[in-house]
Amino acid sequence: MTQATSISEIVILNEDSVTLPKGYKAGGMHCGIKKKRLDLGYIVSEVPATVAGVYTTNIFQAAPLLVTQESIAKDNKIQAILVNSGNANACTGEQGLKDAYDMQKGFAAELGIQEHLVAVTSTGVIGELLPMDKVNTGIKQILDIENESELLFKQAILTTDTCIKQIAVQIQIDGKSVSIGGAAKGSGMIHPNMATMLGFVTTDANIAHEDLLFALKDVTNQTFNMITVDGDTSTNDMVLVMANGLAENNQLTKEHPEWDVFKEGLKIVCESLAKKIARDGEGATKLVEVQVDGAFSADAAKAVGKSIISSNLVKTAIYGTDPNWGRIVTAAGYSGVPLEPNKLKVSIGPFTVFENGLPSTFSEVEVKEYLELETVKILVELNQGDQSATAWGCDLTYDYVKINASYRT
């Protein structure tokens, strides 16, 4: 929270999601890409919405990402998002590209809107062609009233996820109630710079494209790009924010007096989704939060946080409730940031375990008990400046190996 005033103006609604903002509906169904679970979902706005997106940095961007980015580039507006799970439509060549266009075209026809107003996105196995007969049949049925449900949408986007991820906030802008809702999926192949994750955020705010994109990029760097499950950056990651303006506030820009309130609301939504993705990391039993304070730059703080949260040795130690601070210090030490060993302080929860270059005296039993909690917080104080960053991840368990040794075959 950037200021005290903004806190009182932001209402957090844990049970709501993408259809809380005015003018949105969502739905989901089983079309047959997966054996049984839901695999096709949509969000539709009553009117075209201003859109901003951030995408994977992987060179091998999946076909739907190429199609969606091209479409958004036309006039920075979309009215609908179509998602399938179970198949990533990645590394699928010309046919994959054609399939992504066909998904867009088919759903636009059902909605009676222009094709470029439909964003398409996919998640699942890489390198297999979509079963387009099933997808096309699904597209013809998905707008049927029995499929309309925010819950069905949230279920339809999942892969190895064990739970749905949602959050919404309500804020006041120009005396109007503005809502921001989000839903996400993501569990494996999660790493900074976009994860194997999809994030969908809707708002009824009235906001200019360039400002929405500015806010999304800034917030993403502090939230989605600060989580890791396994260090693998997927081909399909995407976060889309739609803003349809139905809240009728004066258009938000960086100069608007309540700009900070909007951005804080967007950050709460993205941070909540990011943490839920980290907690639901494949095989994870715990959410791990690494806060780095006292860095000489924000990038240095991020680098140290990411290095620790990505360390397999730190992750397995936390799984084993082992207060192995040496692995935390080691991971900080190879982050590439010029730390000063004698200034470093490391705490696990309320317990100081390392200070001034030396191990602290602490109760192994107490720290072990703390590590049994479902959320583990590590604080690393560099004492070199005043910049901070927070990274989120999870522990590394037998189940991670199990899930990933046999995901595909």
Add this chain to the structure above:
Amino acid sequence: MTQATSISEIVILNEDSVTLPKGYKAGGMHCGIKKKRLDLGYIVSEVPATVAGVYTTNIFQAAPLLVTQESIAKDNKIQAILVNSGNANACTGEQGLKDAYDMQKGFAAELGIQEHLVAVTSTGVIGELLPMDKVNTGIKQILDIENESELLFKQAILTTDTCIKQIAVQIQIDGKSVSIGGAAKGSGMIHPNMATMLGFVTTDANIAHEDLLFALKDVTNQTFNMITVDGDTSTNDMVLVMANGLAENNQLTKEHPEWDVFKEGLKIVCESLAKKIARDGEGATKLVEVQVDGAFSADAAKAVGKSIISSNLVKTAIYGTDPNWGRIVTAAGYSGVPLEPNKLKVSIGPFTVFENGLPSTFSEVEVKEYLELETVKILVELNQGDQSATAWGCDLTYDYVKINASYRT
């Protein structure tokens, strides 16, 4: 091998190690740092030897590394190496530094040589002080004849290793027989830019310090720095090469006509040790070799190779004998190298699994059978240039999690 002639001149001796070169002896014993296993070892040369070392890039360098580097800087010669396992003497502050100096001083006194001619090094748990009473008692006994044995040395340097790692080669320089022998330890916390590993190489070659260091750095970048087990770079990594000149060849320099033979011999020793460390990665069941060809630069080839060999998803897939080429392509895609997706070709063993941006037709059963072998080779052809690199690692298994969830406590 750089040239056909050098192959015929290099004899590889798999059963020999650091005492094959003239004038070296080695030994090991149990002094009490560990409960039962050997934990103190030495190598001694009859005469002071030219030395070259490479060290961890971790900011938190352990005390013995600081002491050894300072000593070597005096005149680039050492005559002895003292190693303990079971305790890394890292993050131990002033007392740790004093303990490292005391180890050096004590062993120098036993040998009757100057203190700076003794290199000290440690491996094991971080953040605990050495039990110096036990170490000092050990130092007084270790030169006893019953402890003198190359095998005991190789055992004394191990931690979570499941086997000793050794290799030796014999070459001809100026018509003289020159030997190079090596022993190493390393199993976890293994990553490019030096791993939790110690490597000890001895040779009786006559060679100038600066040329030995040049050769070691170049060879290390192609061998020890191309292995990974878990992406964690330790505080204690070190490779030392001693060259005592007893082979009586003319002094080797980069201009010596047989320079390439020496360098190739050194490379064979280092590559063999590096592969043995990767194969013995904690919990590993397989050695994985990733060869990258056709890169526009050697650094690009290395970056792609390291990215693939470090991917938890690739490593678990190999453990599960899953021909999941999508994860290999994905890891190449986030390496940071500007690849051209449509030029990429990926092979698993003799089977092409991805070509021209598309999956190839292959027999899942045959590739699965190949993945059951103890050595798995992945070839990635970028088709962007003529540079190559090879990286080595291992699979990620339940046992890795087991070992690291409970290593310390």
